[in-house]
Amino acid sequence: xxxxxxxxxxxxxxxxxxxxxxxxxxxxxxxxxxxxxxxxxxxxxxxxxxxxxxxxxxxxxxxxxxxxxxxxxxxxxxxxxxxxxxxxxxxxxxxxxxxxxxxxxxxxx
Amino acid sequence: xxxxxxxxxxxxxxxxxxxxxxxxxxxxxxxxxxxxxxxxxxxxxxxxxxxxxxxxxxxxxxxxxxxxxxxxxxxxxxxxxxxxxxxxxxxxxxxxxxxxxxxxxxxxxxxxxx
Numbered sequence: 001x002x003x004x005x006x007x008x009x010x011x012x013x014x015x016x017x018x019x020x021x022x023x024x025x026x027x028x029x030x031x032x033x034x035x036x037x038x039x040x041x042x043x044x045x046x047x048x049x050x051x052x053x054x055x056x057x058x059x060x061x062x063x064x065x066x067x068x069x070x071x072x073x074x075x076x077x078x079x080x081x082x083x084x085x086x087x088x089x090x091x092x093x094x095x096x097x098x099x100x101x102x103x104x105x106x107x108x109x
Numbered sequence: 110x111x112x113x114x115x116x117x118x119x120x121x122x123x124x125x126x127x128x129x130x131x132x133x134x135x136x137x138x139x140x141x142x143x144x145x146x147x148x149x150x151x152x153x154x155x156x157x158x159x160x161x162x163x164x165x166x167x168x169x170x171x172x173x174x175x176x177x178x179x180x181x182x183x184x185x186x187x188x189x190x191x192x193x194x195x196x197x198x199x200x201x202x203x204x205x206x207x208x209x210x211x212x213x214x215x216x217x218x219x220x221x222x223x
Contacts (some may be wrong), residue, residue: 004151032209043112044152044200044214051209086151090209096142096165097212099151 002027004089006100013077018019021072021086021103023061031091033063035080035101037052038084047072057081077107111135115201122169122191123219130186130218134203141184143176152200158184161204190200191222197208 003026013019025031035047048056050063050070061072072085084104088097114133122128139160146147154168155184158178166176173191178184190196198219202212 034201040218043216046211049209049211088151094211095140095204095212096157096168097144097152098154099144101149101151 002031002091002098004087004100005096006085006087006103008103009101010104010106012106012108015079019074019077019081019105019107021085021087021105023072025068025070025087025089025099029091031089033060033061034088034097035061035070035072035091036058036086036088038086040083044086045085054096062090064085064097078103079107079109082107084105113201113213115199115205115215115218117218118216119219120211121223123207123223124191124193126222128188128220130199130220131186132184132186132201132203132215134182134184134201135213136182138203138205139181139211140204140206140212141178142202142204143184143186144202146198146200146217148194155186156207160203171192188220192218193222196222 005024033050038044059074070071086102087100116131120183141158143155146152156176157165161181173189176186198217200213200217204212
């Protein structure tokens with residue numbers, strides 16, 4: 001069975017502060033990990049994925065297979081980063097996504 | 110180009126009624142997914158189509174739920190004898206069907222069963 005855990009439902013930081021959104025996963029094989037974001041009144045959209053190893057909007061995420069984690073980080077948070085963030089896992093041949101429950105990030109001015 | 114669209118955006122129905130939710134994927138996308146998102150939860154997988162066939166329907170909660178994609182494009186999620194517990198946002202996503210390809214989500218249909 002595959003499972004994604006996001007331990008924080010809510011996370012509040014001040015503008016310019018570093019931010020880390022935690023994600024841990026459980027999967028018996030070799031998964032692909034994603035971060036999806038949902039801004040207020042917008043649809044769910046891909047933020048970044050491990051396989052691309054890219055930085056989007058200043059966010060990065062490193063896959064740690066030993067700790068089975070894929071934490072999302074940004075060194076200096078901006079107010080426009082306020083949104084709901086979902087960590088997701090894909091494994092096997094059907095590419096379906098298993099999502100965590102999400103973390104609501106609020107960046108205060 | 111146009112993204113994934115879903116209709117209706119909101120649906121209110123009474124317990125026991127039948128509902129149909131429609132998804133129009135991005136043109137050319139062969140893979141189509143349905144997810145359900147209950148309040149306070151992340152999206153949960155329901156069913157996956159590759160072309161016209163349901164390649165994985167393991168997420169459908171019971172036999173009241175059924176989905177079709179007859180021409181490999183538009184898909185309809187059908188729920189019979191709706192129950193209050195079916196109330197949720199139903200999300201559709203599509204992709205090119207390649208390994209770990211980006212899934213593009215629609216805006217969702219909010220279903221409320223009274």
